[in-house]
Amino acid sequence: MTHDDPRQVLGIPLEAGDDEIRAAYLRKVREYPPDRAPQEFEKVRDAYETLRDPVRRTRHSLLSADPKQPLSSLLEGRVCERRFTGPEPWLAILREPRP
Amino acid sequence: MSQKYKSGRSDSSQPALFEVQPADIHPKERERVSQLIALNKSGPALDFAKDIHKRCHNAASEGLLLDAYGARLASLVERGLDREATALMVLVRERYPSSSERLGEWNAVVAARQGNWGAFLEPLNDPSLPAEKRAAIAAKVRRDGFDLPALAECRTLPPEHPLRTAAAALHKAFTDVTSGPVADEALALPEVSRSSPLAPWKMLVRAIAAYYRRDDALCEKCLAAVAADSAAARLAPALHTMASAKLHQPQDLSPAAAALVNEAGGSLEALRAALKRLDSALDRRNQQSILQDVANAVTVCRQAEPGLLDRLRQHISVRAMMAGLKPDKVAAAMHGPSLKNAYFWRLLARSFEEDKGKPMAIGQACSAWEEFRKHAVREGWFPAKGPEAATLYLRIADQLRHLGPDDLEDVRHSFEYHFDGHAGYYKGQPPEIRALMSGRGKVDLYFLSPHSVLERACEADPCTENFQQWLHHAEEASPATCDQVAERWCAALPRDIPPLLHLMRSAEERNALQKAFKLMERAEHIDGLNTEVRRARLRLLVSMSVRHLREKKANLAGKDLRQMEALPQAQQGDRPAFVAALRFVWCILRDAKQEAASAHAEAVRFLGDGATAQFLFLQVERWCGRPHSELGNPARPTTPLWVAFGRVCALGEDMGMPVDLIHEMQAQLMKELSAPNISPNPRPLAALGEAAIRQDHFPLAYTIAGAGLAQGAEGQARFLFLRARSLPPWEEERRSSCLAAASDLARRQHDSDLLKRIGEWRDEELDWLDVPEQATAALGAAEIGNIVQREIEARAFPSSRPGVPRGDGECQCPACCAERGEIPRELMETVDQFGPEAVVQALAEMLGIGGKKKRGRHRPRLDDIDFPF
Numbered sequence: 001m002t003h004d005d006p007r008q009v010l011g012i013p014l015e016a017g018d019d020e021i022r023a024a025y026l027r028k029v030r031e032y033p034p035d036r037a038p039q040e041f042e043k044v045r046d047a048y049e050t051l052r053d054p055v056r057r058t059r060h061s062l063l064s065a066d067p068k069q070p071l072s073s074l075l076e077g078r079v080c081e082r083r084f085t086g087p088e089p090w091l092a093i094l095r096e097p098r099p
Numbered sequence: 100m101s102q103k104y105k106s107g108r109s110d111s112s113q114p115a116l117f118e119v120q121p122a123d124i125h126p127k128e129r130e131r132v133s134q135l136i137a138l139n140k141s142g143p144a145l146d147f148a149k150d151i152h153k154r155c156h157n158a159a160s161e162g163l164l165l166d167a168y169g170a171r172l173a174s175l176v177e178r179g180l181d182r183e184a185t186a187l188m189v190l191v192r193e194r195y196p197s198s199s200e201r202l203g204e205w206n207a208v209v210a211a212r213q214g215n216w217g218a219f220l221e222p223l224n225d226p227s228l229p230a231e232k233r234a235a236i237a238a239k240v241r242r243d244g245f246d247l248p249a250l251a252e253c254r255t256l257p258p259e260h261p262l263r264t265a266a267a268a269l270h271k272a273f274t275d276v277t278s279g280p281v282a283d284e285a286l287a288l289p290e291v292s293r294s295s296p297l298a299p300w301k302m303l304v305r306a307i308a309a310y311y312r313r314d315d316a317l318c319e320k321c322l323a324a325v326a327a328d329s330a331a332a333r334l335a336p337a338l339h340t341m342a343s344a345k346l347h348q349p350q351d352l353s354p355a356a357a358a359l360v361n362e363a364g365g366s367l368e369a370l371r372a373a374l375k376r377l378d379s380a381l382d383r384r385n386q387q388s389i390l391q392d393v394a395n396a397v398t399v400c401r402q403a404e405p406g407l408l409d410r411l412r413q414h415i416s417v418r419a420m421m422a423g424l425k426p427d428k429v430a431a432a433m434h435g436p437s438l439k440n441a442y443f444w445r446l447l448a449r450s451f452e453e454d455k456g457k458p459m460a461i462g463q464a465c466s467a468w469e470e471f472r473k474h475a476v477r478e479g480w481f482p483a484k485g486p487e488a489a490t491l492y493l494r495i496a497d498q499l500r501h502l503g504p505d506d507l508e509d510v511r512h513s514f515e516y517h518f519d520g521h522a523g524y525y526k527g528q529p530p531e532i533r534a535l536m537s538g539r540g541k542v543d544l545y546f547l548s549p550h551s552v553l554e555r556a557c558e559a560d561p562c563t564e565n566f567q568q569w570l571h572h573a574e575e576a577s578p579a580t581c582d583q584v585a586e587r588w589c590a591a592l593p594r595d596i597p598p599l600l601h602l603m604r605s606a607e608e609r610n611a612l613q614k615a616f617k618l619m620e621r622a623e624h625i626d627g628l629n630t631e632v633r634r635a636r637l638r639l640l641v642s643m644s645v646r647h648l649r650e651k652k653a654n655l656a657g658k659d660l661r662q663m664e665a666l667p668q669a670q671q672g673d674r675p676a677f678v679a680a681l682r683f684v685w686c687i688l689r690d691a692k693q694e695a696a697s698a699h700a701e702a703v704r705f706l707g708d709g710a711t712a713q714f715l716f717l718q719v720e721r722w723c724g725r726p727h728s729e730l731g732n733p734a735r736p737t738t739p740l741w742v743a744f745g746r747v748c749a750l751g752e753d754m755g756m757p758v759d760l761i762h763e764m765q766a767q768l769m770k771e772l773s774a775p776n777i778s779p780n781p782r783p784l785a786a787l788g789e790a791a792i793r794q795d796h797f798p799l800a801y802t803i804a805g806a807g808l809a810q811g812a813e814g815q816a817r818f819l820f821l822r823a824r825s826l827p828p829w830e831e832e833r834r835s836s837c838l839a840a841a842s843d844l845a846r847r848q849h850d851s852d853l854l855k856r857i858g859e860w861r862d863e864e865l866d867w868l869d870v871p872e873q874a875t876a877a878l879g880a881a882e883i884g885n886i887v888q889r890e891i892e893a894r895a896f897p898s899s900r901p902g903v904p905r906g907d908g909e910c911q912c913p914a915c916c917a918e919r920g921e922i923p924r925e926l927m928e929t930v931d932q933f934g935p936e937a938v939v940q941a942l943a944e945m946l947g948i949g950g951k952k953k954r955g956r957h958r959p960r961l962d963d964i965d966f967p968f
Binding site: 059 | 245279310333354355356370414415447
């Protein structure tokens with residue numbers, strides 16, 4: 001885990017409520033138990049501590065934007081979108097002459 | 100035809116490849132031709148076969164030549180050179196009439212290549228078709244059968260033919276999996292048997308479905324099962340690349356495969372590289388490079404990750420602004436301005452916050468937060484009222500706290516005259532965003548008024564914490580509005596005690612004791628066990644009874660006294676003596692001398708010392724506006740003066756009646772407290788010190804602080820604070836270190852009351868001084884010990900500033916300068932720095948001789964000590 005954003009650490013969307021946050025926390029604790037992955041567990045716990053308190057959660061979600069963050073970090077945690085194209089781009093490969 | 104091969108062939112000096120009779124084909128020659136065909140070298144195979152036929156010119160050599168022509172035709176068809184293939188067939192038909200049967204097959208192959216499989220597949224209808232022919236057709240279908248609709252519509256085969264049904268099912272499945280999510284049932288494809296020449300398509304369809312489901316392991320597994328020589332296998336490299344970028348780099352792919360990867364899967368690597376280049380350019384602040392890299396990053400993003408484009412533009416806009424680039428140029432490089440939605444305004448506000456120390460940047464941050472709020476509410480981030488909106492208002496208030504009153508005023512003026520509601524940012528924005536723009540002159544500048552901002556925070560989320568902040572701000576910045584804030588708090592949260600206590604104290608200060616009492620009763624009704632409320636009842640009853648006694652309203656005073664005596668809290672400590680003293684005055688007022696004597700005796704009994712009782716009665720009678728009543732001979736003192744008077748001071752403090760020092764006592768008190776080996780009780784000593792400070796008896800306060808500090812750890816923080824306040828202005832460093840040590844000790848002892856007092860005093864007294872850093876820095880235990888030791892040892896009050904001799908030996912102390920008719924050097928430096936008007940005003944304020952006074956500010960009078968100027 002390389003993210004510092006507690007929501008990314010727990011893998012939850014911005015609009016996640018108390019139940020979702022707790023469920024995500026328990027899921028992550030199972031994934032990173034303190035005896036086997038202490039550092040990751042600490043991150044998970046810190047993220048949960050931030051998000052479980054409604055005031056801190058609100059402050060964090062509203063005010064934590066970092067204008068100086070590297071632009072390349074916008075891609076962090078972003079999975080390449082897999083777009084449906086229809087059959088044509090696939091068939092275009094088959095229509096190419098064989099090498 | 101290969102000229103290279105021809106030239107080699109015509110060279111008669113070269114030995115023949117195989118030693119053969121002219122009319123025969125050597126088996127090795129036949130084998131060689133077959134090898135070349137198998138190796139896909141149809142050109143050399145054809146040239147070699149032509150040579151053989153030229154030499155032999157018989158049916159066998161013609162057959163071998165036609166085999167080579169067949170391979171050549173297949174190669175041309177394979178490469179999409181249909182026109183060349185047709186021309187070659189015409190040539191073969193003309194030259195070799197025996198080729199008519201083969202030409203039929205070749206035509207079928209060419210037609211199949213063009214999607215017309217009818218002729219090619221027709222032989223499958225013949226049940227007697229040899230197995231090898233059937234296998235050859237199947238192999239051709241597996242290898243080249245990618246036009247599934249054409250196979251499914253092949254009219255030379257019956258509709259129920261397995262090849263047609265399999266092709267139709269695969270065509271539908273292939274279209275479905277490449278167009279959207281599909282159910283597992285759609286991938287079962289029972290129409291396609293394992294032995295079908297189209298079976299590889301079945302695995303390909305499943306691989307594609309797995310890819311879109313992000314099950315890359317299954318995708319790879321299915322791809323591994325696709326026959327390598329099949330048409331379907333030609334899609335594998337692209338699919339591998341999309342599922343795992345490790346296997347194939349985009350440059351290894353054909354143009355169509357690369358296009359598919361970009362369109363269906365894409366890769367973020369190119370975008371990542373472009374963004375890293377842009378980050379680097381922004382860090383270097385190389386403007387030309389930044390603009391080029393911005394354009395490149397936007398272009399790559401549009402291709403690779405169009406969903407990120409808006410966000411990227413917003414970040415670029417803000418980063419570029421921070422790097423000092425002109426917005427128009429950046430917008431041009433991005434092929435349009437960034438979207439000014441809530442996300443943008445939040446970034447912008449944060450960027451202004453990063454520009455610490457500039458008042459205008461703080462104003463701009465506040466205005467950007469306001470824009471964020473408007474857009475966030477419109478976009479549904481949060482409702483207009485609620486904790487989120489309140490959080491935002493509190494953030495604005497936090498920002499404004501960094502501005503001093505003058506700076507805030509300047510910023511407000513600047514906004515009033517120049518702020519155009521961010522019109523530049525709104526240029527080129529969609530109508531729904533422009534709809535939230537405030538026109539010039541129509542902007543509500545509430546975000547530059549801490550009071551309005553906090554008011555909005557409390558309206559958005561009326562909770563105790565928010566009202567506390569608002570009231571605290573009002574107390575600091577505009578005391579006149581405090582009661583109004585407390586009233587609003589009471590209205591919003593009727594069961595909260597703090598606003599009632601505030602209103603009660605305020606009424607008390609205005610001498611509106613009845614109103615204060617009603618407020619206290621209301622607070623008691625909510626929480627009768629609250630310590631402050633309990634203390635307030637006793638204090639108010641004391642104040643009311645003192646007022647009634649002063650106004651000679653004996654009945655009302657009697658009622659107050661009875662209430663007071665019934666209170667359990669009036670029975671604690673020395674308080675019964677105080678109540679007895681009040682009763683004594685009440686009795687004197689009613690001329691009930693017997694009862695008065697009894698009350699006096701009672702007070703003496705409670706205090707255990709006649710002299711202490713004497714001082715108490717003296718003070719109580721003074722508060723009640725009564726002359727001192729002598730009752731018999733004055734009591735003989737059994738305790739030192741400072742003990743007796745300190746105890747009265749502590750009792751007065753407790754009851755809300757500050758005790759005044761008697762001028763004649765000072766010398767005696769100084770003498771007693773300067774003596775070595777005294778063992779004072781810290782509480783009365785501290786109360787005595789407060790009385791000394793209150794009446795500007797700084798040398799006495801200094802001595803008391805020294806005596807208190809010498810007694811050990813108890814009360815050290817309070818005595819350090821007392822010492823700090825008693826020091827003359829030129830002892831800046833000592834005062835700062837005493838304050839720092841007092842703060843630190845109070846923090847360790849969790850003495851929030853003392854911390855608050857230190858903070859208030861520092862705000863009031865030191866805001867105009869250049870306070871050394873030490874005043875706010877945390878100290879270690881050893882440092883605190885050193886400071887305490889230094890203050891204990893410094894027993895003499897620093898009554899004059901040490902002189903600093905000049906180079907010519909003349910003393911530079913203010914007194915010596917004044918004698919010589921010179922202005923002290925420090926004053927000259929200050930005048931140079933701030934200008935004469937500011938210095939005159941500051942001096943006037945310090946000396947209390949005019950100028951703008953800060954309300955509630957208690958400055959020490961400095962006329963009785965050696966003032967530096």
